[in-house]
Amino acid sequence: MNSSRLILDLLADGKWHSGEELATQLSISRSAVWKQLSQLKERYGLTIHAVRGRGYRLPEPLELLDQQLITELLTPESRAKVSNIEILDSIASTNSYLMDRLSESLGSGHVCMAERQTEGRGRRGRQWVSPFGHNIYFSLLLRFSMAPAELSGISLVAGLAVVRTLEQLGVKGVGLKWPNDILHQGRKLAGLLLEVAGEQSGPSSVVIGIGLNVSLSSIEAENIEQPWVDLKSLAGGKSLSRNQIAAGLIGNLFDIMEQFESQGLTSLIDLWRSYDLYDGEAIQLQFGNRFIAGIHRGIDETGALLVESDEGIKAYHGGEVSLRLA
Numbered sequence: 001m002n003s004s005r006l007i008l009d010l011l012a013d014g015k016w017h018s019g020e021e022l023a024t025q026l027s028i029s030r031s032a033v034w035k036q037l038s039q040l041k042e043r044y045g046l047t048i049h050a051v052r053g054r055g056y057r058l059p060e061p062l063e064l065l066d067q068q069l070i071t072e073l074l075t076p077e078s079r080a081k082v083s084n085i086e087i088l089d090s091i092a093s094t095n096s097y098l099m100d101r102l103s104e105s106l107g108s109g110h111v112c113m114a115e116r117q118t119e120g121r122g123r124r125g126r127q128w129v130s131p132f133g134h135n136i137y138f139s140l141l142l143r144f145s146m147a148p149a150e151l152s153g154i155s156l157v158a159g160l161a162v163v164r165t166l167e168q169l170g171v172k173g174v175g176l177k178w179p180n181d182i183l184h185q186g187r188k189l190a191g192l193l194l195e196v197a198g199e200q201s202g203p204s205s206v207v208i209g210i211g212l213n214v215s216l217s218s219i220e221a222e223n224i225e226q227p228w229v230d231l232k233s234l235a236g237g238k239s240l241s242r243n244q245i246a247a248g249l250i251g252n253l254f255d256i257m258e259q260f261e262s263q264g265l266t267s268l269i270d271l272w273r274s275y276d277l278y279d280g281e282a283i284q285l286q287f288g289n290r291f292i293a294g295i296h297r298g299i300d301e302t303g304a305l306l307v308e309s310d311e312g313i314k315a316y317h318g319g320e321v322s323l324r325l326a
Contacts, residue, residue, distance in 0.1 A: 003028060004036040004043070005089065012133075014061030016054045044090060044116055044132040062133040063242050065113055073247035081254045083107030090132070092119040094139035095209035099195055102205050108143035111250060135230075136190075136212035136245055140253055144261065147202040153265040153303025154257075155180040155194040156272055158208050161256045162190055163275055165248035171234055175277035178296075178305050182212075183277060187229035189213055210249060214242055266301045273298050283307070285316055292316075 003026055010017055010025060019030045026033070037056060040046050049057050065087045071079060084107070091097055091114045098112055114137045117130035130137055144151065159180050166174050166182070166189075174184050182190035190212040198204030213230035231240050259267060273279055278296045285292045285307065294309035304315035 003032070004039050007033065007036050008040055008044075008046075009064065011048070011056065011058050012062045012064055014058050016051075016057045018055035021055065046132055063239070064133060065115060065246065066243055069243045070247045070250070073244060074251055078251040078254050081109045082111060082250065083109040085111045086113070088112065088114045090114065090116045090118065093117055093209075094137050095193055095195060095207050098139050098141045098207045099197070102141075102197055102207075106141055108141065109254070110141040112139045112141075113137060113246060130211070131216070134216060135214045136210060136242060136249070138210045138212070138246065138249060140208045140250070142206045142208065142257060144198075144204045144206065145202055146204055146261070147200060148196050148198045148204045149200075150202075151196055151204055151206060153299070153301075154196075154206060154260065155192055156299065156303045157256055157260045157265065157268060158192050158194060158210070158253065160268060160272060160275070161249065161252040162192070162210060162212070164252045164256070165245065166231075168248055168252075169231075169240055169245065171231065174275075176272065176275045177277055178299065179303065184229050184234060187227040189229050189231070189234075208253065212245065212249075214240060214245065264301070265303055269299060269301065 006026055007022055010022060019033050022033045023030045028036075037048055037050075041048055047059050049059065067085045067087050070085060071082070074082065088094075088097075091112075094112045094114050094117065096119070098106070098110065114130075116132035117137045156176075156179060159176050159182060162182050163174055163176060171184075174182060174189065177183050180192035180194070181188055182192075190210060193209040193211075195207045195209070196204060213228060215232040216228070216230045231245075232238070256268070276296075276298065279298055281296050283294065283296045285294075285305070292307065292309065294307040297306040297308045297313055300306055300315050302315070302317075304317045306313050306315055
């Protein structure tokens, strides 16, 4: 582990640390400490307070991701399904990282998480705001014997795993917006980006990417183009453990994907509908410059959105489709 990361581990408690203390802990000079702190600010976009006579501190404590702790928080069954847990300080995108390595011998159950993303992606190419050490930037690789066409609706299933994790952490009032947004009172809390690759007849590889707002400041969220919320505000200012969230996501994804693989999406439609925030509402779908108005009637066995209009009930799949209350 390099010196700058060791300094970050020491500063993560949010308390003051003198330059002399940091130099002694790392067996480097005080000028080297200053250099490493400058690199931390530049590399990770961190704010580090410096006061003569007191030393250095972060504006608030950070709970850094811990591979050993996450593993310990998993059930024995989930632990057996994990092939690896990688935690990276900074990366362009956890999804891209795994997709670029599909040809390598990565096992099913390979998890990649990052403290920071520089090119995090949301739906339709939108940027996912990803400050260092505050949120969850998570991707899971799963291998299936099924063909890609048989995995239709898998993104909806992943959304159920996120909602289940949040409920287990005591977060109330969270629901789903088709196809893969997690909302609280109309504000976006989390989003999913799933990417599938494979032969026409199988097998397939799926990378499930999850971005979850744990703690965002208004300054960090300036570039978010839609209403948003984070877990810290929902918990009344209390910080939820990022390591506990990560372990919950891993376990619930394994559990629900096992059901999906053995029983299909049909077995989960009623559960998805119970969290569907738009079920029965008047909505409109947008395809580029074209709009379709109707009543939201749930999803079918392929994960398509069912919309009732004067022409009856029709199914609409993903792509460039946005959904808004009419």
